[in-house]
Amino acid sequence: MTKHAKARVFDLARRETDEPSSLVVRFGVEQPLRLMSGAVLAPWQCAYQTYGTLNAARSNAILICHALTGDQHVANVHPATGKPGWWQTMVGPGKAFDTDRYFVICANVLGGCMGTTGPSSTNPATGKPWALDLPVVTIRDMVNAQAKLIDHLGIDTLFAVAGGSMGGMQVLEWAASYPDRVFSALPIASAARHSAQNIAFGEVGRQAVMADPEWHGGRYIEAGTRPEKGLAVARMGGHITYLSEAALHNKFGRRLQNRTTPGFSFDADFQVESYLRHQGLSFVERFDANSYLYVTRAMDYFDLAADHGGILAQAFRGTRTRFCVVSFNSDWLFPTSESRQIVKALNAAAASVSFVEIETDKGHDAFLLDVPEFEATLRGFLDAAAKARGLPVAA
Amino acid sequence: MTKHAKARVFDLARRETDEPSSLVVRFGVEQPLRLMSGAVLAPWQCAYQTYGTLNAARSNAILICHALTGDQHVANVHPATGKPGWWQTMVGPGKAFDTDRYFVICANVLGGCMGTTGPSSTNPATGKPWALDLPVVTIRDMVNAQAKLIDHLGIDTLFAVAGGSMGGMQVLEWAASYPDRVFSALPIASAARHSAQNIAFGEVGRQAVMADPEWHGGRYIEAGTRPEKGLAVARMGGHITYLSEAALHNKFGRRLQNRTTPGFSFDADFQVESYLRHQGLSFVERFDANSYLYVTRAMDYFDLAADHGGILAQAFRGTRTRFCVVSFNSDWLFPTSESRQIVKALNAAAASVSFVEIETDKGHDAFLLDVPEFEATLRGFLDAAAKARGLPVAA
Numbered sequence: 001m002t003k004h005a006k007a008r009v010f011d012l013a014r015r016e017t018d019e020p021s022s023l024v025v026r027f028g029v030e031q032p033l034r035l036m037s038g039a040v041l042a043p044w045q046c047a048y049q050t051y052g053t054l055n056a057a058r059s060n061a062i063l064i065c066h067a068l069t070g071d072q073h074v075a076n077v078h079p080a081t082g083k084p085g086w087w088q089t090m091v092g093p094g095k096a097f098d099t100d101r102y103f104v105i106c107a108n109v110l111g112g113c114m115g116t117t118g119p120s121s122t123n124p125a126t127g128k129p130w131a132l133d134l135p136v137v138t139i140r141d142m143v144n145a146q147a148k149l150i151d152h153l154g155i156d157t158l159f160a161v162a163g164g165s166m167g168g169m170q171v172l173e174w175a176a177s178y179p180d181r182v183f184s185a186l187p188i189a190s191a192a193r194h195s196a197q198n199i200a201f202g203e204v205g206r207q208a209v210m211a212d213p214e215w216h217g218g219r220y221i222e223a224g225t226r227p228e229k230g231l232a233v234a235r236m237g238g239h240i241t242y243l244s245e246a247a248l249h250n251k252f253g254r255r256l257q258n259r260t261t262p263g264f265s266f267d268a269d270f271q272v273e274s275y276l277r278h279q280g281l282s283f284v285e286r287f288d289a290n291s292y293l294y295v296t297r298a299m300d301y302f303d304l305a306a307d308h309g310g311i312l313a314q315a316f317r318g319t320r321t322r323f324c325v326v327s328f329n330s331d332w333l334f335p336t337s338e339s340r341q342i343v344k345a346l347n348a349a350a351a352s353v354s355f356v357e358i359e360t361d362k363g364h365d366a367f368l369l370d371v372p373e374f375e376a377t378l379r380g381f382l383d384a385a386a387k388a389r390g391l392p393v394a395a
Numbered sequence: 396m397t398k399h400a401k402a403r404v405f406d407l408a409r410r411e412t413d414e415p416s417s418l419v420v421r422f423g424v425e426q427p428l429r430l431m432s433g434a435v436l437a438p439w440q441c442a443y444q445t446y447g448t449l450n451a452a453r454s455n456a457i458l459i460c461h462a463l464t465g466d467q468h469v470a471n472v473h474p475a476t477g478k479p480g481w482w483q484t485m486v487g488p489g490k491a492f493d494t495d496r497y498f499v500i501c502a503n504v505l506g507g508c509m510g511t512t513g514p515s516s517t518n519p520a521t522g523k524p525w526a527l528d529l530p531v532v533t534i535r536d537m538v539n540a541q542a543k544l545i546d547h548l549g550i551d552t553l554f555a556v557a558g559g560s561m562g563g564m565q566v567l568e569w570a571a572s573y574p575d576r577v578f579s580a581l582p583i584a585s586a587a588r589h590s591a592q593n594i595a596f597g598e599v600g601r602q603a604v605m606a607d608p609e610w611h612g613g614r615y616i617e618a619g620t621r622p623e624k625g626l627a628v629a630r631m632g633g634h635i636t637y638l639s640e641a642a643l644h645n646k647f648g649r650r651l652q653n654r655t656t657p658g659f660s661f662d663a664d665f666q667v668e669s670y671l672r673h674q675g676l677s678f679v680e681r682f683d684a685n686s687y688l689y690v691t692r693a694m695d696y697f698d699l700a701a702d703h704g705g706i707l708a709q710a711f712r713g714t715r716t717r718f719c720v721v722s723f724n725s726d727w728l729f730p731t732s733e734s735r736q737i738v739k740a741l742n743a744a745a746a747s748v749s750f751v752e753i754e755t756d757k758g759h760d761a762f763l764l765d766v767p768e769f770e771a772t773l774r775g776f777l778d779a780a781a782k783a784r785g786l787p788v789a790a
Binding site: 036138196 | 597602643649659
């Protein structure tokens with residue numbers, strides 16, 4: 001069932017591409033990627049980052065799966081924004097994902113815009129950007145692409161696969177599709193299927209992008225423009241769902257921007273408006289609008305139970321993977337009830353599972369933030385798993 | 396403190412305007428409306444509907460205040476859509492707001508687009524549509540405009556003022572600004588101030604409208620166009636917040652549209668997408684984009700405590716109005732906690748107050764739907780209030 005890796009020499013010093021900011025593997029026409037839709041991608045490529053050192057036994061590799069608008073730059077300065085990596089609080093020497101002990105890999109997802117094949121990549125058949133001619137991709141397609149990268153890196157079994165939100169969906173898919181290759185799995189603030197409400201939010205974001213005349217039916221690169229306004233609106237709407245009502249209230253409340261009395265205008269009079277506009281504007285500088293369509297769509301189509309005869313437990317039948325499921329009590333986008341469904345299915349499949357609901361008012365975004373109890377949870381689970389895996393204890 | 400009405404002859408048979416679908420009162424330059432921003436509207440006008448008969452004592456009038464995208468067509472076929480009035484379940488002969496007993500009035504809000512002065516009205520100074528030159532209006536401005544209509548109708552004290560959502564904000568403002576003119580008040584699924592999260596959702600909707608190039612800086616009427624795509628996106632986003640997650644799940648779940656297997660496309664593959672697109676498209680046929688900006692903005696600026704020294708109870712000090720506060724347990728846009736704040740302030744002001752949280756999975760929209768316990772709550776409260784007011788008992 002499991003596709004085992006062909007061991008290859010993996011040399012971090014040898015950059016396999018001219019892509020300046022990431023490692024990239026190019027898969028030629030002889031290494032096609034078959035998608036769930038039936039379409040086939042060949043050639044295609046996968047961009048990724050690594051941190052730490054792969055041990056001789058190749059047993060200390062952790063794959064981190066990024067969320068909707070994340071990318072492979074987990075723990076290094078982002079080449080486009082100059083900001084720290086998106087999980088720098090968790091990944092690095094001495095951190096929960098301790099790069100002194102583990103070899104950490106993160107790949108840009110299929111459909112993304114940071115080097116892995118996506119709608120802004122060149123369609124080999126036309127020499128032009130794929131745009132909406134790229135077949136729709138799914139979470140399973142993303143995971144299958146990552147598995148080919150892991151093959152390429154000569155890694156048979158991952159010590160851990162971890163990720164939050166859409167990253168958690170990939171973790172679950174990894175555990176279901178490649179059970180023998182995942183020693184431990186950490187789906188965080190995630191769900192085994194995208195809810196109707198989340199599909200609805202995704203659709204509003206997509207419609208905002210597509211309503212922008214600068215979108216040009218997806219062919220904005222050739223038109224020399226970008227649907228920045230539509231993408232900014234999509235991001236603003238999305239961003240509200242990443243925060244709890246309490247977080248927004250504590251952070252901004254009804255405080256006014258640079259004034260003490262209402263301006264009675266449509267300017268960003270409230271601080272929360274100014275914050276959202278900033279989120280929208282800064283997002284469009286680093287993200288591709290068509291990728292936003294593809295990646296949100298991949299989440300919509302995710303329904304792990306449906307892929308296993310309608311019974312979620314069936315996705316994990318016979319698994320020997322150790323699971324650590326984490327949710328946040330103020331997360332209303334991927335609420336604890338979704339994590340409980342995963343735990344229930346894992347229990348039904350007699351899997352080894354820890355479940356922690358972290359108390360915080362930070363909402364869905366908590367998985368990206370410095371939440372000590374969360375960090376301690378990850379660290380504790382990974383330490384125990386490392387011991388079970390026979391990895392050396394922490395220095 | 397209270398502005399008492401000058402009794403006038405009110406004759407339903409005499410339509411005061413050429414507006415075909417509603418009654419309209421035109422207030423001339425000698426009857427200016429002074430706004431909270433300091434701006435003055437003169438002339439201006441107010442469109443309204445009435446149902447039932449005003450009794451000789453003029454003591455049986457109920458003012459219903461409509462929500463964001465509602466209008467004065469509470470209980471008659473809507474002239475633009477041909478659909479039943481938005482509260483036809485509650486208003487009519489024998490219904491909770493029994494038009495055999497009560498004289499029901501509903502006015503289009505200031506800033507609206509159904510006959511009351513709003514951004515699509517003509518600016519008398521230019522002869523062109525106001526567009527964004529119309530001063531920003533507030534909930535208090537809406538209520539002051541309604542008070543002038545009630546004066547015009549020769550009504551001193553309203554038997555009841557009732558409304559849900561933004562309508563509830565107007566109810567609270569009526570009770571605070573005109574305590575002697577409100578015998579009973581029914582703020583439903585509402586809040587004494589717009590939360591940071593709700594301001595955020597409003598801002599996304601406005602940005603969606605303004606991002607549409609057909610908006611033309613608000614001057615789309617003169618440009619002979621309409622920002623339909625932007626307004627549809629705004630409506631889609633808003634609509635999600637009106638429903639609970641459970642309602643969306645029960646109504647649509649992850650069911651596909653006209654197919655049994657995923658289409659792997661950006662078409663409305665899921666039923667919930669098709670539903671939202673329909674909501675967006677049908678909304679733009681009946682609503683003005685600039686009105687959407689003004690009316691959402693009015694909600695943002697609503698903060699009744701801030702208008703009374705920061706203490707909400709102060710808004711109701713000495714009130715003799717009987718209050719019935721209603722919330723719905725699955726409403727996350729105007730959650731029960733907001734209604735509890737109102738109740739707490741009313742208790743602190745030693746007001747007469749009933750509070751009911753209705754159990755339903757229908758979310759914020761429940762106030763518009765057929766929810767028997769809700770209907771019974773309104774009916775019971777109004778019956779008791781009618782007895783206290785000395786109105787005849789129900790036939």
